Amino acid sequence: MVEFRLPKNSTVGKGRIFTATPGATNVKNFRIYRWSPDDDKNPVVDTYEIDLDKIGPMVLDALIHIKNDVDSTLTFRRSCREGICGSCAMNIAGENTLACLKPIRDIEGDIAIYPLPHMPVIKDLVPDLDGAYAQLRSIDPWLKSDTAPPPDAERRQSIEERAELDGMWECILCFCCSTSCPSYWWNGDRYLGPATLLAAYRWIADSRDEHAGDRLDALEDPLKLYACRTIMNCTQTCPKGLNPAKAIGRIKELQLERKA
């Protein structure tokens, strides 16, 4: 549902300021969204003055430094710190991206950091992605084949067939795209969102899969698929440089193709 104003208990207040150690010369302000389920307080934005000479080059380095040395209560997700697990997805300087791949020096002025937009917040920078994961599960993101595989070998694909999957197998399911999409904000209870639709097309396009028709049947829905209005936020924000909007366009073309 469209919401033009934040609900009362979500309006963001001013938080604390953690000043830099005296003598620091290369200081940058990180303004970070804080909210805890453990008290009844509204969210606030805390400001951390960080000496960039003390930390690595990425935004995630700053977050880890804050948690280790400044304020251990700051909560965020991260694992691989090299853009492959998808867990450090957040909104940095107004853009959904991976903290571990976002260089601090690319951002001018203070760096505002919020959780992925329009998702329920579990704590601080950790969004609740259960609904998005369930949507992914709903499209059966695995190979479905009725032909038995060769007894002594893997299922084979031509070089051309394998190339069809380029630009899709690289998706790390960080959900930066889905949470940047206005259609997903307004209708996320029914619209599947670009991350899940990219995954759906990945299996439709796989030459080894034998259930493209069922998959298309399951997507033929005014909201599940067609709530995509080709706004292209998804493609613009994807930290892996993928193009979910194109995959969605291909699904729509296939829906048309099988009608004639």
Place this chain on the structure above:
Amino acid sequence: MSNPKKPHITVMRSQLSRARGLGSGQAGVGHWWAERASAVALVPLSGWFVIQVFRLAGASQPEVAKWGARPLNTTMMLSLVILTFYHTQLGLQVIIDDYVHGKAHLPAGLLMKGIVFLLGLFGTVSVLKLALAGSSRGRIAAG
């Protein structure tokens, strides 16, 4: 005793059940395609219309009436009017789908379609009036 501080949970349905919902509505491609096809058809029709407006600029009422009575012009004008309002209705439905939810969704769509239908019909009747009035006057003059 229920604990007043503990919120009452009304939805315990699993996330997967919510994601699957009522399944696929088996609709969407028709609307999507009609929107695009009508948009493409409207490009030459609108171009033709703009040219006609320039050609008729400053023309007298009888000249315009004569123009409107020509079968080719009537055909083009009716195509333009009908497709414009058909396309308008498809586009507005998309906006309603995006922004109006719950119980208001169906009545909002019906109201919008009713208004667009009446406007389109008014345009159609106007074009026909010009076409038929012109031809009947022509017959009287001939007789």
